[in-house]
Amino acid sequence: MNIVVRYFASVREKLGERELIDLSAISEPTMPRTVGELHTWLTQRSPEHAAALHEDKGLRTAFNQTLCAADQPLVDGAEVAFFPPVTGG
Amino acid sequence: MHAPELDAALACVRVGPRDFDLSTEVAQLRAGDAGVGAVVSFVGTVREWRDLAQGDQLDATTSAPSVMELEHYPGMTERSIAELIVMARQRFEVRGIRVIHRVGPLAVSDQIVLVAVTSAHRGQAFQCAEFLMDWLKTQAPFWKKESSGGQSRWVDARSVDDEAAARWGGLPARNAGSTPS
Numbered sequence: 001m002n003i004v005v006r007y008f009a010s011v012r013e014k015l016g017e018r019e020l021i022d023l024s025a026i027s028e029p030t031m032p033r034t035v036g037e038l039h040t041w042l043t044q045r046s047p048e049h050a051a052a053l054h055e056d057k058g059l060r061t062a063f064n065q066t067l068c069a070a071d072q073p074l075v076d077g078a079e080v081a082f083f084p085p086v087t088g089g
Numbered sequence: 090m091h092a093p094e095l096d097a098a099l100a101c102v103r104v105g106p107r108d109f110d111l112s113t114e115v116a117q118l119r120a121g122d123a124g125v126g127a128v129v130s131f132v133g134t135v136r137e138w139r140d141l142a143q144g145d146q147l148d149a150t151t152s153a154p155s156v157m158e159l160e161h162y163p164g165m166t167e168r169s170i171a172e173l174i175v176m177a178r179q180r181f182e183v184r185g186i187r188v189i190h191r192v193g194p195l196a197v198s199d200q201i202v203l204v205a206v207t208s209a210h211r212g213q214a215f216q217c218a219e220f221l222m223d224w225l226k227t228q229a230p231f232w233k234k235e236s237s238g239g240q241s242r243w244v245d246a247r248s249v250d251d252e253a254a255a256r257w258g259g260l261p262a263r264n265a266g267s268t269p270s
Contacts, residue, residue, distance in 0.1 A: 006162075008160060008162055008230065008232060009160055009232035009234070009243055010232075010243045012160075057245070058246070058263075058264070058265055060264070062162070062165060062230070065162070065164050065165035065168060066165070066168075066169075067169075067228065081162060081165070081230075083162070083230065083232070084232065084243065084246070085245075085246030085264045085265050086226070086227065086228070086229060086230050086231055086232060086246065086264055087226075087231065087232050087233045087243075087244040087245070087246050088159070088161070088190060088201075088202070088225060088226060088229050088230075088231025088232070088233070089133055089190075089201070089202050089222060089225050089226035089229075089231070
């Protein structure tokens with residue numbers, strides 16, 4: 001079960017544009033099943049992940065290119081994005 | 090969301106580096122529609138970002154010109170704006186909608202965004218344009234990075250933008266303060 005994780009703006013500068021995560025390679029007790037659990041799992045990957053994905057300025061998430069909440073379930077082939085609050089317009 | 094509605098809305102959206110001409114866009118939006126009695130357009134431009142209150146001078150001799158880099162999430166950007174257009178069409182009696190948002194490097198005074206709306210009477214066009222801008226600012230995945238005099242910074246989201254969007258009701262998520270958990 002593969003998930004594409006994408007990062008944008010300040011998060012991208014710290015972690016790069018994308019990561020491929022094979023969820024089936026993660027041991028059962030820690031395997032993320034939702035976007036929120038994936039966020040928690042990613043923050044434990046490295047100090048860089050923890051710093052880039054902290055939430056003190058708000059972090060937004062998208063599932064298959066639509067804004068989503070933490071309880072969004074993960075599915076095979078999904079694209080999950082993490083980015084700071086948006087500032088267009 | 091109903092696919093034909095979304096496809097029609099996607100055709101009203103352009104995201105890319107290219108500049109736009111307001112007169113041309115408005116003329117195209119009005120063309121062949123005799124039911125149009127009102128045209129409202131909004132153009133957002135790049136503002137000098139140095140804080141004048143802190144004593145910075147807008148003096149060309151002191152530093153290099155400010156530049157802005159606009160990043161976006163290709164695919165999601167167009168789709169999220171199209172979804173806002175579908176919602177706007179459900180709320181307001183409008184005839185034509187055009188949204189253009191630029192990305193890439195921009196200089197001070199460059200145009201960033203165009204929202205143009207036509208309707209039979211002015212009230213609906215004014216409201217629809219404001220609704221689209223308020224929601225675009227909090228929902229569409231764009232990020233501004235400003236650079237000036239060797240410094241650069243990502244622009245912070247503003248809670249006043251959340252408040253402006255929230256007054257329309259039905260906002261799916263806050264921007265400046267939201268977290269995934």
